[in-house]
Structures are given as C-alpha cells and as structure tokens.
Amino acid sequence: MRKDLNMLVKIFVKFDGLDEDSIDQFLDIAILKDFKKGELLVREGEVCDKLFFVEQGLVRSFYHKEVKDVTISFSLAGEFITSMSGFITQKPTYENIEALEDCVVLEFGKEKLNELFVREPNWVNIYRQILEEYYVKLEEHLIFSKFKTAKERYYELINKKPQIIKTASIGQIASYLGINIETLSRIRAGR
Amino acid sequence: MRKDLNMLVKIFVKFDGLDEDSIDQFLDIAILKDFKKGELLVREGEVCDKLFFVEQGLVRSFYHKEVKDVTISFSLAGEFITSMSGFITQKPTYENIEALEDCVVLEFGKEKLNELFVREPNWVNIYRQILEEYYVKLEEHLIFSKFKTAKERYYELINKKPQIIKTASIGQIASYLGINIETLSRIRAGR
C-alpha cells in the first residue's frame, strides 16, 4: 500500500469491509496527478467521467450564471470531489472544478470504477458509502443555506472550514453563501 | 409480478439489469401499506430504517424549526421517499413524513434490503441508482432554491408539480419555497 497517501488511507479506514488488499485494488486504478493553482480538474460542457480524491490542497466547484461565477462547493484534502450530477448522468456538465492552490489529486475513471465494481462487488458498497456521505453533506448544505441568515452562514463557514476563508476570494465565498460581494464585505466589517 | 403496482413497475423499467424475477425479489421484501391523510410515515426523533415507494397519493417531508414546520420536499406517486440522511446514518431523524392525502405505499426495511444486497449484489446497483437519482434531484433543488427569486421558484413549482399546488396548504408551500406565508400570498395575488 502507498503509505504516502495519508489522506486516502485516513479516510478509508472509516469504511466498512476494507483491508489493505482492497485499498490496493482501488489504488491500482487510480492516477496520481498534480494540479497547479488555477488549473481545472473538470470543465463545463464536457462529460465528466472522473471521480477525484483530494490528497493535498483545496479545490472549488462553480458554474457560470450570466457573467458571474457561482461557487457550489469547496473541497479540502481528504474529500472526494467531482461534478456528481454530471458523473452520474454522463451528460455534459455545467460545473467547473478548479484548484485554488497547488493540489495533489487521485483520479478514478468511471470505466475503471465500473470494472472494479463488477470484479469486486465489495467496492460497490464502498462507492455507495461515498455517495451516501455526499448526499448527507449536500442535504446539510441545503438546510444551512436555506434557513440561516447570511451572517450565520458566514460564521458557520469560518468555524467549519477556516482554510477556505484564507484561500478563497471574497467573491468566491460570497457566491458560495448566496450573497453578493458588498454584503459579505459588510458582514466582515461587522455591520 | 404484481401487475397492480403500476407505478413501481413503470419506474423499475428505467433501471438497468432488472427483469421480472428481479422485481419479484424486491417485492418479496416489500410491505404494502395504506396511510390515511394526515398519518405519519416517518416521525422525528425516531430512527428511520425504512425506505418507502409512493404507489398512490402525495406525501410531504418536513421538520420543525422553532414553532413553525418547514417543508423539505413533496413526493408524488412513482417516487421513493424516506428521511434519506436518517436512513443512511441510522441516527434519530429530525424529519417527519406525512400523507397529504390517502396513500398506498410500499415499505422496505433497511435490514431486509441489506440482506437482499448480500444475496443479490445486482440489487446494490439498483439501490445505488436510486441514491444517485436522489442526489441529482437534491442538487437541482439546491440550485433552484439558492439562485432564483421567490416568484420564479413559485412558478417553477406550478409547472413541475401542479398537483402540489392543489393539495398542499399555502403554509406548506411557502416553507418549501423558503418564504413566509404572506409573501407567497402576495405572489399569488400578482404583486
């Protein structure tokens, strides 16, 4: 097993039914990649057939709404990320995913994953758990963004993912919170 | 196969790898239930270990926020429904699911489902597809509720699920749209 992939190993011990051999099977189909700050992991308009795991760094998922870009999510080291809806439906995605800083990423092709699922039904369950986790997170985010004020949402973000505040721009954070730049600026100024 | 379960059959032909025998396996673990208008399929504070499929009728999922209740979703005939996050995590759920009209529902216990998944790995893939569909829907809903005005959201609901406008109360619809009763009333009045 690749002992240098700290994050992946750390995350996988959470899942049921995984020993070192299983993890090796998974790593066999992974491609280790570097993305420089600003590079795109996923590009809108293309079919997204890859699942990514962030080993190091920070990525942002966003889409374009008229002239602005709107942040969907930030993903830290130790998280899976893809255009989930695009990955599921295999239609051209509206999402972009960019590296907010230099990143080390594991890339899993959908084809290879499906082959693995056929070969090792055990892994379908792992993928299921990833999906489930993804779902619960999205639901939390929905409730978070629907029923809290802009101020509450900002302070909750500071607590939960302080790295983001440091790395992302005001505009990126504002669109994630669903408010405009000026409003966020005022919240930060404490007004 | 139970030919009277129109909706279930209609939905299942969408999924890959399902023949009549497979569907029968699934129905073997299902319990067919009637819920009268107002009855609860899922109750907050309890662990939700059931997945439901709405054969007939309309159900609403909601939770309590202070004194008000907040609608999370409406589910029509032909849709699966449960407290997905509660079902996944097996922690006491904050969700209630109620019948908005008399309903016919198929109930699938989590235990029985897991047994089926072990016995027939094929079914893990079906469950995966249900989860995936759920996820895509939730993501659409998030974008819908985050980046449209109250008015846009209301008219979109009218188009997509007109049955809901007829059956649900103003208060239930308003909280689903994330606005208060008076605002919805004004949108309806065209102001």
Place this chain on the structure above:
DNA sequence: TGAATTTTTTGACATTTGTCAAATGACTTT
C-alpha cells in the same frame, strides 16, 4: 519603486422579503 490593475470596502439608495396586526374568507359544529 511606482504605475497599472484587481480586489475589497464604503456610501447612498432601491428592492425584496419579513413581521405584526387586523380583516376577510372558508370550513366545522351545533
């Protein structure tokens, strides 16, 4: 370093949505 560019903050004001109280309408029960 200093000019140019970009990002963030501030101010004045507009718009959207919320709050509270009261009025109206619909439905139930007797």
Place this chain on the structure above:
DNA sequence: AAAGTCATTTGACAAATGTCAAAAAATTCA
C-alpha cells in the same frame, strides 16, 4: 343559520440584502 375555528389575504412598516458608483487597499508587473 350562528358561533367558533382555521386559513388566507391585506396593510403598514421594518429589516435584510441588492445595485451602482466611487474610494481605498492590495497585488501585479514593468
């Protein structure tokens, strides 16, 4: 039908957030 209850609408005003223009601060680049 009258009284009581509940749901919905309306009005007056308040609070939150958005828009646009300009200023200030930070960053980039020559």
